Amino acid sequence: MSARLTAWAPGGFPEVRPGDDLAGLVGDALAADGAASGDPLAEGDVVVVTSKVVSKAEGRVVRAADREQAITDETVRVVATRARPDGQPPLRIVENRLGLVMAAAGVDASNTPEGTVLLLPEDPDASARALRAALRARFGLDRLGVVVTDTAGRTWRDGLTDIAIGAAGVDVVDDLRGGVDAHGRPLSATVTAVADEVAAASELVRGKADGRPVAVVRGLARHVRAGE
Known part of the structure; x- marks a missing residue:
């Protein structure tokens, strides 16, 4: 039988x-x-929501005359800096308060009122749990996953992709260590980033400027948990 996502x-x-x-x-x-x-939404589906709408609903829009100061406030440590030729402040790759390593600490100055910036959700896992509980109750579902995403770059790779920064009811990784491959060789290092792959797949249908901050990914019921 075919596998389908x-x-x-x-x-x-x-x-x-x-x-x-x-x-x-x-x-x-x-x-x-x-x-x-x-x-309609079904058992085993994963609902994917961008961090931007989560942050907006949770009031994470803050006044900031200078985005750079907001980045500094959200930074735990600076990992790398890169000069920009256009005279703008250097790009900072940092570890933020959530433990994520990303450009500008995840502080977003786009699609927000003038003089404000948007911070990441304070607790993305808690946000995902609350969304999951409400959606399960509304649609009468037991097995439902929720993933909260944000956009990030990758070391030594061009381009951006969405990654999971919060999740509920879904296996965020699939640890294959201890198993064997198709030739019977032991697997000692393979841990698949399931939630990140769901986030990236969902971005292909959501887009960045299409007004579609929510997506559904179906076909991964084996990674979606029932109950609490």
Whole structure:
């Protein structure tokens, strides 16, 4: 039998503001999409949500006349710096308060009101758990995963990709160590980054400027847990 992975992103998602009921907005988008397509959210699905809308709903928009100071405030240690030829401040690769190593500590100055910046969610795993609980209750599902994503670069690789910064109800890694490959050789180092791969796959259908901050990835039920 073939193995199949499906991903789609509902359209028509509204602009999110501090204090909004994000679970309600996500649920409404998924319900409307399911009614239109005849393919509602199902057991074993993974709902993927960008950190930007999570941060906006949680009020992580802060006033900052200078983005550089906000980056400094969110930095635990500087990993590397890179000069920029256009006269802008150097690009900083840092470890932020969440333990993530990324450019500019994940501080985002795009699609926010003038004079403000957007910080990452304070606790992305808790955000994912809250979303999962609300969506499971609304859609009557037991096995449902939620992944919260952000965009990051990769060492010695061109381009950006989405990675998981928070998750609930889904195996974030698949540890194959102790097993054997197709030729019977022992696997001693293979740990697959499941949640990161889900995040990257979902970005292909969400896009960066299409107003689609939510996606569903189907076909990974073996990595989605039931209950709490």
